Amino acid sequence: MSNEISGKYMISPYFIIFPLYVSVVGAGIMTYQRKLMEHAGYNAWISVLLTGMSMHLILWMMYTLLSSHRDSQELMTLNRSLFGLFLGNIANLAVALYFVFGAFLKLKAYIEIVQIWFFPVMNILPLSIVIALLIYYAVSGGFRSVIGISVWATAFSFVSLFPEVILSLPFLHPLNLLPLMNHSATDILLSSKSVVLEFLGVETLLIFYPFIKTPAKSQKWAHLIMILITFLYLTFLVLAYMFFSEGQLRHAVWPTLELVSIFEVPLLQRLEYFFVSLWLIKMIAGASIYLWAACRGMKTAFRAGQRKSLIVFLIAIVILNYFMADHRTVVRVSELYGTVGFYFIYAYIPFMFVWVLIRKRVARHFEQRKPA
Template sequence: MKNAVDEKHLISPFLIVPLMYVSMVGVGVLNFQRELAEHAGYNAYISVVLVGISIHLILWMIYKILRSNQEGLDVTAINNTCFGKMAGNIINFTIVLYFCFGAFIEFNAYIEVIQLWVFPSMKILPISTILVLLIYYTVSGGFRSVTGLSFLGLIITLIFILPQNLLVLPYTHPLNLMPLFNHSLTDILLSSKSMIYQFMGFEALLFFYPFIKSPEKSQKWAHLAVFFVTLMYLVIIIITFMYYSEGQLRKIFWPTLNMLKIIESPVFMRVEYLAISMWLIKILANISLSLWVACRGMKSVFQIKPRVSLLAFLVGILIVEYFVKDRSIFRWSSEFYSDVGLYFIYGYIPIMFVVTQVRKIWNKG
């Protein structure tokens, strides 16, 4: 397949693993257990498995969509081909806003964690400004820079974050998981809807696909990343359910961080502080990837230089973060983003799959 991107900007197929990982794992991993348990109780782990399987199917569709052309194009060009330039660019701009909005949601969520756990009396602006500068530095360095930070985020998770969760195992109570099946299918599906929010972000593949060297070889790595993330969420939620009773879980807003408080270390008195600090790199990678996608889309739709659109996005995020103080607005924004993501993943992508496959068959005929 011919690639539309210069060779020096390409990455190896296996590097899609850290990119997919950081896109699917965000601040939500710190409190997703509580939301899932509200609907399906301790049967919510079933939702994690169901959503993981569905993401594999959607990922397969994405590869089919992107392989429907032989020029190594991203989704913006495919939209223009399928729906015409005007309608296609409207769709493309909507997708740009979706990724920009996702970056803001993640940014705000991490700021909230810092405020609640680390610096409760510190003002927002200094922290937000530092994060914005780090994000600008990463994204302005190009796609390979974002990939490098994503790889570092994955390594830190494997070395520090996951082992910290496993250290809680001696304090768990496996009988908490019983009975195994005591919720209806409706409860499981409602829980699955909440779980979809945690996986949102992998759709970035629709944009960075042309930046993969021999992209057809990356599919197995992409599915491996989805499997790993699903397994990670499954392990974390099962450990959480075995650690807390359902009554306790309803009253705790950040279950993952609260579990880490029990771990004793001769160096760090508060291990959860270390986890939040180490998590910064992965969160920066997540936000940087979303904003890189948004800037890439703005360049395709309006021919705006990426650094210009990046500055506009970051200034906008900083302004909203500083002036909007009502946390209920951010809660509503997060729910709205979750609903939009549900339609994007399970609506837009399957529709595009059908359209591109029909066009492919039509052109062959």
């Protein structure tokens, strides 16, 4: 597959850090702290470490899986190779819709923040259309265009996130983290399952892998950015735990934003406005990666035009965003998506990995038994 892609559409190995970062880190970083403490309390930081470490194993599986088939270096062609044309295309359609729904949830989470925090009576339809047009502009430019906006999104993300760490230091109470290790292993694992939703997006690698020059050299960068993402989640989890009491955190819907809102800096009375505004490009980049993956999958599996697929997907996202207005419905849908993503990461990818290994061993066995 990679031989059919012109070099002008490919990226250097170290550029993989940008699509992976914007795919994984989304608006969930503003809300995940309360959800994690439901099972493990203030020991949930252990769950973040466990999930982060498991992602390195998943990354290794994906690289091994994709590099083992020279003619199937993409999930869509690999599905057809392993499952046949009919079942393979059913799996391909499911994967494409999975990415579309992931893009919708990124958009919905951001618009909810804008609507609830800043403009409660605003009609969200015009904003959805404007964002959809920006995403169309990014994705229709091709993969390198999406990578370009991902680079800017990553830069703006760090500009907005890390000053928060410095500004929050005088307000922290480290004793909130005590006592340590006062939850069972079951509670820690249940909390780890909850945080998997925040790591979803790493699976986009299964689609853009052929667009990486010398993909094997990109693996160390993929592991490096996963270490950084785990550290980022761990940092903002601990910040929230040291800033809020456990009782306060149970009622904080957006802990990260509520933490930002207390800061006072020159010229900016409402720092959360600045924070959310910079996060717009981060949301657009993340949704663009997801939709590019969905459109690329439709082209590979069904020979559908990428721009036509993109227009259909964006219209569906805008309509769904308009009619899904209830926050509780959004939460339930996000939980469903998280469950699907959990099995995608921890069941589907390992299953494919094991199947490929078995097929290779069986093929090698029959080759050795052939008469000379």
